[in-house]
Amino acid sequence: MTEISFTPLSDTTIDGVLDAVAFTADGLVPAIAQQHDSGEILMMAWMNRDSIRETLRSGRACYWSRSRQAFWRKGDTSGQVQNLVEFRIDCDGDTILLRVDQLGVACHTGRRSCFYRRAANDGLQVTDPVLMSPDALYGGDKGPGF
Amino acid sequence: MTEISFTPLSDTTIDGVLDAVAFTADGLVPAIAQQHDSGEILMMAWMNRDSIRETLRSGRACYWSRSRQAFWRKGDTSGQVQNLVEFRIDCDGDTILLRVDQLGVACHTGRRSCFYRRAANDGLQVTDPVLMSPDALYGGDKGPGF
Numbered sequence: 001m002t003e004i005s006f007t008p009l010s011d012t013t014i015d016g017v018l019d020a021v022a023f024t025a026d027g028l029v030p031a032i033a034q035q036h037d038s039g040e041i042l043m044m045a046w047m048n049r050d051s052i053r054e055t056l057r058s059g060r061a062c063y064w065s066r067s068r069q070a071f072w073r074k075g076d077t078s079g080q081v082q083n084l085v086e087f088r089i090d091c092d093g094d095t096i097l098l099r100v101d102q103l104g105v106a107c108h109t110g111r112r113s114c115f116y117r118r119a120a121n122d123g124l125q126v127t128d129p130v131l132m133s134p135d136a137l138y139g140g141d142k143g144p145g146f
Numbered sequence: 147m148t149e150i151s152f153t154p155l156s157d158t159t160i161d162g163v164l165d166a167v168a169f170t171a172d173g174l175v176p177a178i179a180q181q182h183d184s185g186e187i188l189m190m191a192w193m194n195r196d197s198i199r200e201t202l203r204s205g206r207a208c209y210w211s212r213s214r215q216a217f218w219r220k221g222d223t224s225g226q227v228q229n230l231v232e233f234r235i236d237c238d239g240d241t242i243l244l245r246v247d248q249l250g251v252a253c254h255t256g257r258r259s260c261f262y263r264r265a266a267n268d269g270l271q272v273t274d275p276v277l278m279s280p281d282a283l284y285g286g287d288k289g290p291g292f
Binding site: 007009010013016017020030032034038039040041043044056086087088089090091092095097107108109111114115116117118119120121122123124 | 153155156159162163166176178180184185186187189190202232233234235236237238241243253254255257260261262263264265266267268269270
């Protein structure tokens with residue numbers, strides 16, 4: 001059975017993780033969210049120090065919304081929570097991989113994944129269905145951070 | 147059987163894809179490379195217009211190396227080629243997903259994936275073995291773009 005619970009880390013351990021992250025000049029790092037069991041890539045968003053700390057403390061994926069310039073705990077508005085399964089970092093520390101258990105849908109369009117368009121000979125094809133109404137999710141189009 | 151060949155796109159179609167990409171002020175967009183069949187996330191790198199065009203024309207993943215400030219056809223130095231299977235774009239056009247068939251290893255450390263470290267209670271754990279010697283790959287440490 002796949003382990004789907006994340007044991008929150010201590011502040012000291014989190015400090016060590018943060019030391020390994022190569023943040024941009026704006027203090028951000030891109031984070032890929034992947035469904036832990038299917039391997040599906042759900043979305044890409046940005047984290048800052050606070051959102052990494054809170055993610056590793058709470059076991060829920062938190063980001064930094066560049067459009068709103070605000071801390072963003074995924075699912076607080078929409079209910080579409082990402083429970084953390086595993087937190088990974090790449091070789092040069094400038095990208096995070098969050099293996100998560102996504103409740104419902106990741107995308108603000110109501111699709112499971114944000115990557116619902118593929119390049120084909122007749123242009124960009126939409127391959128994934130809308131599973132939830134964006135209006136039902138958060139009462140209006142607030143963009144990809146929701 | 148999974149289709150693992152990519153049919154190169156016409157320049158007109160590629161123009162349409164490029165119109166849908168939201169590049170940074172530097173003319174770049176982050177691209178996630180995922181092994182098409184296992185779902186494993188191999189690496190994250192950056193593309194510019196030229197590297198997207200060449201990727202969609204040639205069916206081989208090409209990037210822009212920020213460290214070298216140069217066009218980079220993955221595998222030209224190391225032999226560790228990524229053959230494109232599918233090119234996807236996210237909802238707001240600011241991230242690319244390349245589903246590829248990775249020959250050998252993706253990481254300059256000689257590991258299959260760049261995301262070989264996970265956060266755990268005792269700090270960052272290395273989970274993946276070195277499969278190829280970095281020296282054998284490209285004769286020296288040239289960093290993550292190789």
